[in-house]
Amino acid sequence: MRQTAAYRADQPGDHLTLGTIERRDLRPDDVAVRVTHCGVCHTDLHTLRGTDPDAFPVVPGHEFVGVVTATGTDVGGFAVGDPVAVGNIVDSCGACAMCRAGQENYCAEFPTLTYGGRDRVDGTPTLGAYSAEHVVREDFVYRRPAHLDPAGVAPLMCAGVTVWEPLRRWEAGPGQRVGVVGIGGLGHLAVKLAAALGAEVTVFTTSADKVDDARRLGATHVVVSTDPDQMRRAAQSLDLVVDTVAVEHDLEPYLAVLDLDGTLCSVGHLGPVSVETMALLVGRKSLSSSGSGGRPRTQELLDFCGEHGITADVEVVPSADVDRALERLARNDVRYRFVLDLSDLPD
Amino acid sequence: MRQTAAYRADQPGDHLTLGTIERRDLRPDDVAVRVTHCGVCHTDLHTLRGTDPDAFPVVPGHEFVGVVTATGTDVGGFAVGDPVAVGNIVDSCGACAMCRAGQENYCAEFPTLTYGGRDRVDGTPTLGAYSAEHVVREDFVYRRPAHLDPAGVAPLMCAGVTVWEPLRRWEAGPGQRVGVVGIGGLGHLAVKLAAALGAEVTVFTTSADKVDDARRLGATHVVVSTDPDQMRRAAQSLDLVVDTVAVEHDLEPYLAVLDLDGTLCSVGHLGPVSVETMALLVGRKSLSSSGSGGRPRTQELLDFCGEHGITADVEVVPSADVDRALERLARNDVRYRFVLDLSDLPD
Numbered sequence: 046m047r048q049t050a051a052y053r054a055d056q057p058g059d060h061l062t063l064g065t066i067e068r069r070d071l072r073p074d075d076v077a078v079r080v081t082h083c084g085v086c087h088t089d090l091h092t093l094r095g096t097d098p099d100a101f102p103v104v105p106g107h108e109f110v111g112v113v114t115a116t117g118t119d120v121g122g123f124a125v126g127d128p129v130a131v132g133n134i135v136d137s138c139g140a141c142a143m144c145r146a147g148q149e150n151y152c153a154e155f156p157t158l159t160y161g162g163r164d165r166v167d168g169t170p171t172l173g174a175y176s177a178e179h180v181v182r183e184d185f186v187y188r189r190p191a192h193l194d195p196a197g198v199a200p201l202m203c204a205g206v207t208v209w210e211p212l213r214r215w216e217a218g219p220g221q222r223v224g225v226v227g228i229g230g231l232g233h234l235a236v237k238l239a240a241a242l243g244a245e246v247t248v249f250t251t252s253a254d255k256v257d258d259a260r261r262l263g264a265t266h267v268v269v270s271t272d273p274d275q276m277r278r279a280a281q282s283l284d285l286v287v288d289t290v291a292v293e294h295d296l297e298p299y300l301a302v303l304d305l306d307g308t309l310c311s312v313g314h315l316g317p318v319s320v321e322t323m324a325l326l327v328g329r330k331s332l333s334s335s336g337s338g339g340r341p342r343t344q345e346l347l348d349f350c351g352e353h354g355i356t357a358d359v360e361v362v363p364s365a366d367v368d369r370a371l372e373r374l375a376r377n378d379v380r381y382r383f384v385l386d387l388s389d390l391p392d
Numbered sequence: 393m394r395q396t397a398a399y400r401a402d403q404p405g406d407h408l409t410l411g412t413i414e415r416r417d418l419r420p421d422d423v424a425v426r427v428t429h430c431g432v433c434h435t436d437l438h439t440l441r442g443t444d445p446d447a448f449p450v451v452p453g454h455e456f457v458g459v460v461t462a463t464g465t466d467v468g469g470f471a472v473g474d475p476v477a478v479g480n481i482v483d484s485c486g487a488c489a490m491c492r493a494g495q496e497n498y499c500a501e502f503p504t505l506t507y508g509g510r511d512r513v514d515g516t517p518t519l520g521a522y523s524a525e526h527v528v529r530e531d532f533v534y535r536r537p538a539h540l541d542p543a544g545v546a547p548l549m550c551a552g553v554t555v556w557e558p559l560r561r562w563e564a565g566p567g568q569r570v571g572v573v574g575i576g577g578l579g580h581l582a583v584k585l586a587a588a589l590g591a592e593v594t595v596f597t598t599s600a601d602k603v604d605d606a607r608r609l610g611a612t613h614v615v616v617s618t619d620p621d622q623m624r625r626a627a628q629s630l631d632l633v634v635d636t637v638a639v640e641h642d643l644e645p646y647l648a649v650l651d652l653d654g655t656l657c658s659v660g661h662l663g664p665v666s667v668e669t670m671a672l673l674v675g676r677k678s679l680s681s682s683g684s685g686g687r688p689r690t691q692e693l694l695d696f697c698g699e700h701g702i703t704a705d706v707e708v709v710p711s712a713d714v715d716r717a718l719e720r721l722a723r724n725d726v727r728y729r730f731v732l733d734l735s736d737l738p739d
Contacts, residue, residue, distance in 0.1 A: 142628065143675070146652055151674050214653065214676060281489065305493055306561065308678065311669060319666035322658060325681035327498050328490070329561060331655065332679045334672035 046070060047077070050390040051176035052367055054093055055102045060368050061093070063390075066104060066172055068180045069164075073119035076186045078129055079392065082361070083109035083174040084200040085370050085383035086230070087291055088133075092161060093371065100161060106174030106385075107133035107159035108203035110195045113186075120183045130189040130347060131174070132202035133158060133337055135181050136165050149185075150210075150337040175367060177390040187344050190351025197356025200230060200382040201346060204357065206338030208235035208287055209346045211310040212242060214335065215285045219243035224279075224286035226270070226299055228255050228262070231289035231313060233381040234357055236262040238346075239287075241353045247283060249299070258380070262358075270298065281305075281328065289313040296332065300324045310335055359384040393417060394424070397737040398523035399714055401440055402449045407715050408440070410737075413451060413519055415527045416511075420466035423533045425476055426739065429708070430456035430521040431547040432717050432730035433577070434638055435480075439508060440718065447508060453521030453732075454480035454506035455549035457542045460533075467530045477536040477694060478521070479549035480505060480684055482528050483512050490686075496532075497557075497684040522714060524737040534691050537698030544703025547577060547729040548693060551704065553685030555582035555634055556693040558657040559589060561682065562632045566590035571626075571633035573617070573646055575602050575609070578636035578660060580728040581704055583609040585693075586634075588700045594630060596646070605727070609705075617645065628652075628675065636660040643679065647671045657682055706731040 047068040052061040071077060089105035113127040123129065134156040137144050141153035149156050157165055159181075160173030173179075189198055208231050217223050223244040225235040232248075239246045240263025247266040248259035259267045268275045279302045286299050291313045297320055299309050308331040311318070320332060338346070350356065358381045362370050370383040394415040399408040418424060436452035460474040470476065483504035484496035491499050504512055506528075507520030520526075536545055555578050564570050570591040572582040579595075586593045587610025594613040595606035606614045615622045626649045633646050638660045644667055646656050655678040658665070667679060685693070697703065705728045709717050717730040 143652060148652055148676075151652065151676070210676070305490060305495055305498065311672075315669045315673070317666055317668055318672075319664055321664050322662045322681050325658075325665075325679070326662070326683045329495075329498070329557070329680060329682045332672070333676060334669050335676045336673045 047178065047180070049176055049178040051104045051172065052364065053102050053104045053172070056098055057096050057101060061175065063365070066176065068178055069167070069169070071115055071117045071180060072166070073117040074183050075117040075180050076113055076120055076123050076129070076183050077115040078111040078131065078179050078181060078186065079114045080109050080111040080174050080176055080179055081386070081388040082196045082199045083385050083387055084203065084357070085367070085374055085385060086203050087374070090371055090374055104160055104172035104175055106176065108199050108201070109174035109179065110189055110199045111179070114178070117183070122183055123186060128189040128191045128195070130187045130198055130202050131159065131179065131181050131185060132206060132343055135159050135162070135171060135185045147341040148339040150339050175364070175385060175387070177387060177392060184340065187347055189347060193351060193354070193356050196359050196361045196384045196386070198347070198350070199384050200234065200357035200359060201350055202343070203337070204230040204382060205234045205238070205350070206343050206346050207231055207312050207336065208289065209238055210338045210342055211285070211287050211312060211335045212239055213342060215308055215310070217242045217244040217285060221245070221285065222247065222283045222304070224249060224283040224299070224302060225289065226286060227289040227313060228252070228259055228381070229289060229291070229377065230382045233262055235287045235289060236264050237355050240264070241349070241355055247279065276302070283307055285310065287312060296320055297324045300330050300332070303328060303330045305329065307331070308333055312336065357382050361386050364389055394525065394527070396523055396525040398451045398519065399711065400449050400451045400519070403445055404443050404448065408522065410712070413523065415525055416514070416516070418462055418464045418527060419513070420464040421530050422464040422527050423460055423467055423470050423476070423530050424462040425458040425478065425526050425528060425533065426461045427456050427458040427521050427523055427526055428733070428735040429543045429546045430732050430734055431550065431704070432714070432721055432732060433550050434721070437718055437721055451507055451519035451522055453523065455546050455551065456521035456526065457536055457546045458526070461525070464530070469530055470533060475536040475538045475542070477534045477545055477549050478506065478526065478528050478532060479553060479690055482506050482509070482518060482532045494688040495686040497686050522711070522732060522734070524734060524739060531687065534694055536694060540698060540701070541703050543706050543708045543731045543733070545694070545697070546731050547581065547704035547706060548697055549690070550684070551577040551729060552581045552585070552697070553690050553693050554578055554659050554683065555636065556585055557685045557689055558632070558634050558659060558682045559586055560689060562655055562657070564589045564591040564632060568592070568632065569594065569630045569651070571596060571630040571646070571649060572636065573633060574636040574660060575599070575606055575728070576636060576638070576724065577729045580609055582634045582636060583611050584702050587611070588696070588702055594626065623649070630654055632657065634659060643667055644671045647677050647679070650675060650677045652676060654678070655680055659683065704729050708733050711736055
């Protein structure tokens with residue numbers, strides 16, 4: 046087994062502490078990655094604040110970048126020194142209809158998560174990338190455009206692909222009017238990506254102080270969603286709304302801003318949703334949801350961002366500041382994603 | 393004003409009685425239609441059993457066929473003797489985005505319903521087609537294929553177009569797998585139309601005794617939805633489900649039978665709907681609804697049915713039996729639509 050430095054919590058309520066964990070020796074199809082940067086996702090916070098002792102120990106981190114340091118004997122796509130990125134899935138069955146369709150995120154056997162999952166081969170719990178090294182199956186390692194700031198690439202791997210998939214599924218592009226609800230880790234990337242795809246972007250935010258920022262990110266229109274007049278003026282004006290709000294909220298105002306045959310895709314919140322049928326019927330609107338991304342669109346996103354020079358707006362912090370970053374994230378005090386600099390850990 | 397025989401109810405709880413009502417004198421863009429057949433829709437039942445006295449008097453009937461008997465001075469598309477059909481909308485603003493898109497059913501000023509609405513010109517209440525004559529704006533009168541049984545055409549105008557719109561919106565056709573939930577007035581037409589469009593059709597029914605009928609209508613697969621094994625085997629097998637069930641019911645079993653990017657379109661029931669986000673997220677499924685139809689697709693449906701020889705399966709009853717038909721409809725004792733023969737009324 047390989048040893049690597051990592052931030053871990055051993056039971057519910059624990060702070061993260063730096064220690065040593067084991068990574069598996071490379072299988073023929075494995076790639077070892079020296080992690081340099083890892084985004085701090087809301088999921089990390091939820092997991093650490095969870096109350097199930099069986100879910101621990103936890104090493105969070107599922108949107109990371111780094112450099113290949115070793116490859117298994119059968120690895121053909123990567124070589125030592127390659128810049129790479131990994132997201133929140135590190136394996137899947139590969140055989141079900143969803144995997145065959147390139148939607149490993151919906152694998153019938155449930156995809157193996159980058160942390161908090163179980164390795165499909167040896168059954169050991171997976172540990173995340175708040176760490177100096179990760180070992181990942183080649184199929185779930187992605188080529189990273191070397192000219193992009195690596196810290197800004199890390200959040201593309203979870204926040205980015207989560208909004209990229211609905212933008213691509215509903216064909217955001219020239220002539221399309223796309224709304225983005227909430228300007229946080231997911232939302233700010235949705236705005237950048239939708240604008241780069243050529244769509245006309247409208248941002249909905251409760252924070253009047255984010256209006257200028259929304260425009261800078263690429264929005265043509267900004268609607269302060271707490272202002273009924275602004276919401277009324279936005280009625281029936283959009284083809285797709287990507288709703289990134291992480292807490293339960295009324296969806297009907299965002300159905301009302303859809304035009305004929307429009308879709309509201311919720312990517313930020315899990316739980317029950319309830320709407321009046323009439324809110325869907327008039328204008329034949331659709332309510333949908335989407336989570337994470339499959340392999341083809343993950344690589345496609347990285348290639349697209351490479352071409353268009355897109356990265357996340359990040360606040361990079363030394364890895365030792367991880368607890369403070371998590372505390373600030375819990376208060377939404379970040380524009381727009383914390384990224385841990387893990388290059389400061391010993392190899 | 394013109395006088396015509398009609399079945400009307402003057403207040404909540406009244407039975408329908410045959411009497412005389414007035415129709416307006418023809419405006420330049422009006423067409424007078426001698427009604428020969430009118431379908432008996434669930435809406436008729438709900439309206440008659442309503443408790444709001446202000447909604448009365450009621451003459452029901454909003455899916456009918458007949459022959460043109462007179463035309464206004466500006467009417468160019470119809471002549472006396474033409475076989476025609478009319479649905480549940482007889483006017484709309486014509487100027488809003490929905491009307492301009494050919495979706496008068498979603499008119500921003502609300503479309504003028506064939507009964508229970510208010511005429512846009514003179515403000516009088518509209519009275520339906522359980523009647524010997526109706527007067528309708530030319531734009532909402534449709535060419536009816538003369539070789540089709542007129543009684544079987546009448547239900548196409550409400551039940552038919554209500555399922556035709558989602559089938560066309562979601563592109564039912566060769567290679568598409570379409571589910572139809574419920575085999576009643578709407579459902580049996582959805583099966584015929586989806587099959588004629590070339591889709592592979594799966595019927596979901598609670599009635600094991602409708603299995604043979606579903607196959608006769610064009611279904612390739614029939615799932616008895618009360619059988620958990622059959623439902624499990626149908627998991628993730630469809631691209632579109634048109635749900636025609638008229639009462640509140642759990643939608644998640646019908647989301648579970650959708651494959652990646654599939655849509656569940658509810659056309660039978662109004663009211664609040666509630667689902668778990670996860671039921672949408674896994675497979676990126678959509679929940680939608682649709683109501684009635686716009687002008688272009690209404691004529692398209694009639695033309696399609698003319699080409700393919702499609703009519704509703706109807707039980708034609710003398711108009712004097714209307715109350716008995718409504719009572720049987722309330723018990724779902726009809727395969728699959730009652731149609732009143734109104735040719736028996738005096739001109």
